[in-house]
Amino acid sequence: MEAVIQGRVYKFGDNINSDVIIPGRYLIYIDKERLGQHAFEMLGEGFGNTLRSFDILVAGRNFGCGSAREQAATAIQGLGIRAVVAASFARTFYRNAINDGLPIVECPALVAAVAEGDSIRIDLAAGKIGHAGKEYPFPQMPDSVRKILELGGLGEYLRGKLAERG
Amino acid sequence: MTIAEKILSAKSGKSAVTPGEIVEACPDLVMSHTATWRSASVMKRIGATKLYDPERLAIVLDHISPAKTEKYAADQQISRNFAREHGVRKFYDVDAGIAHLVLMEAGHVAPGDLIVGTDSHCTIYGSLGALGTGIGYTEVTSVWLTGKLWMKVPESVRIALDGWFPGGVYAKDLMLYLIGKLGADGCSYQSVEFYGSAIPELSVSERMTMANLAMEMGVKCVFVPPDQKTADYLQGRLPNAARYQPVYADADAVYGQRIDVDLAQLEPMVACPHEVENTKPVGEVAGTHIDQAFLGSCANAKYEDLVVAAKILKGRRVHPGVRLIVTPGSKQILLEAMNSGVLQALLEAGGMVTNPGCGACAGDGGMLADGEVCLSTANRNFLGRMGSGKSSIYLSSPATLAASAIKGAIADPREFA
Ligand code: SF4
Numbered sequence: 001m002e003a004v005i006q007g008r009v010y011k012f013g014d015n016i017n018s019d020v021i022i023p024g025r026y027l028i029y030i031d032k033e034r035l036g037q038h039a040f041e042m043l044g045e046g047f048g049n050t051l052r053s054f055d056i057l058v059a060g061r062n063f064g065c066g067s068a069r070e071q072a073a074t075a076i077q078g079l080g081i082r083a084v085v086a087a088s089f090a091r092t093f094y095r096n097a098i099n100d101g102l103p104i105v106e107c108p109a110l111v112a113a114v115a116e117g118d119s120i121r122i123d124l125a126a127g128k129i130g131h132a133g134k135e136y137p138f139p140q141m142p143d144s145v146r147k148i149l150e151l152g153g154l155g156e157y158l159r160g161k162l163a164e165r166g
Numbered sequence: 167m168t169i170a171e172k173i174l175s176a177k178s179g180k181s182a183v184t185p186g187e188i189v190e191a192c193p194d195l196v197m198s199h200t201a202t203w204r205s206a207s208v209m210k211r212i213g214a215t216k217l218y219d220p221e222r223l224a225i226v227l228d229h230i231s232p233a234k235t236e237k238y239a240a241d242q243q244i245s246r247n248f249a250r251e252h253g254v255r256k257f258y259d260v261d262a263g264i265a266h267l268v269l270m271e272a273g274h275v276a277p278g279d280l281i282v283g284t285d286s287h288c289t290i291y292g293s294l295g296a297l298g299t300g301i302g303y304t305e306v307t308s309v310w311l312t313g314k315l316w317m318k319v320p321e322s323v324r325i326a327l328d329g330w331f332p333g334g335v336y337a338k339d340l341m342l343y344l345i346g347k348l349g350a351d352g353c354s355y356q357s358v359e360f361y362g363s364a365i366p367e368l369s370v371s372e373r374m375t376m377a378n379l380a381m382e383m384g385v386k387c388v389f390v391p392p393d394q395k396t397a398d399y400l401q402g403r404l405p406n407a408a409r410y411q412p413v414y415a416d417a418d419a420v421y422g423q424r425i426d427v428d429l430a431q432l433e434p435m436v437a438c439p440h441e442v443e444n445t446k447p448v449g450e451v452a453g454t455h456i457d458q459a460f461l462g463s464c465a466n467a468k469y470e471d472l473v474v475a476a477k478i479l480k481g482r483r484v485h486p487g488v489r490l491i492v493t494p495g496s497k498q499i500l501l502e503a504m505n506s507g508v509l510q511a512l513l514e515a516g517g518m519v520t521n522p523g524c525g526a527c528a529g530d531g532g533m534l535a536d537g538e539v540c541l542s543t544a545n546r547n548f549l550g551r552m553g554s555g556k557s558s559i560y561l562s563s564p565a566t567l568a569a570s571a572i573k574g575a576i577a578d579p580r581e582f583a
Contacts, residue, residue, distance in 0.1 A: 024529045062354065154304045
């Protein structure tokens, strides 16, 4: 995982649910590429491709609500999106993003300030986002949880644990 | 402590916990459904071979059952083989029904249990006083291997239900009312406990609907404190009497929010496209044309739900423009409905009955074309969930569904009282 993520943002509203992120019929896949091809397709043909020209998703409240499908986090990564900043996340999406190695940040102040197409700089280690000359702090995850994210997800974390045990 | 605090402290070996605290908890049961093959493939990818405790696993192949494509068949084969190789005894194949209902019917859920699973509606186990919550498939693999996971202790909300439902109003209407009032994230990360003078009167089936739908206001978990009805339901289901250990909140438990509802003031509610929080009293949407009526899902395809619908449909006809799809929640429910004549009433009225499982709720049959409208007893009406991105889903109780199927348009069930 990159410690600093910089790029252009696409902005969503509140309550973007995981059915919209990746429809149930594609849960037969678990790989980024194929899931990415169908991400957000309910919002219109080619909408996913539009998102590919952005780096970071910004959203309002309750991003990722609904189904516990882990592929919502995978599909977003399949679009080349490197982080999601939201006013708040649904708890299943929050966990899945960490377990899938997708950096997520809760920062309502940044969400209110940012406009689509703006550039932001997320410093995960320092716990702040830079935008238009201003800094927006966000609460850090507990160390044990951040470790999972840093290793690229729970799968890699577990693999490491198994190796330790020998 | 609240119920969630008590269960999480017990399962993490602590004497007390407080909201916001992160604990390492050991679940009693890990449920995986159609997603099982994905968890199994993570296990393979990382080279793990040994489960922490096969007795803690439950596997139910419910979402697309039986397999509708070769890919689903291959995935189910992986799940079946996995269960056999690892000696998972709580394994239920494609004939059993929806995981949540099957596990409760089979006595795998007891008050005070901590249950995680690959499905957001694991909250339903709170209808029996257990802490159920959803996680992703990789995290399921992790619990399979390590026997534990990190959990944040949620703040609790106390909802008191007093009075009683007027005719034609059910637990589903109560929940749609609450979701509309509090919003899709109204109880985000929180644990809801239901109290009030109405609780002893609510059937276990209605409690299941409540705990299931509570997910749509963002809860982590939900509880109906166990009582005589819970004990009666579990009698003969739990493997032994010692498994019945109800957990109750302390008198001085702290709640972040308190909500009071007078059930007598409620009316039939409908959730409009494309968010569950978009609820309206049935009168405001009555007359909306429907093409399909889906009586199914873990929210409202229990035996009692089928009875409610059948009472209205018996001796009447489904509107010729409507496809009424009935998908019983489990094989046991199907059998009960068959033996009691409920299925016959539904079929004679013009409905069709499919095999038990998630059915159309998971996009397994009953897909919608562009511009079509479905009224469903499920718990989600998200854009494109049942087919075309240009179709619409409304949600209601089984009674409103039955009345609407007859009229060919959304209708008030009180007209058929
Ligand atoms: S019936 Fe619907 S909501 Fe319930 S588990 Fe199946 S797909 Fe999910």
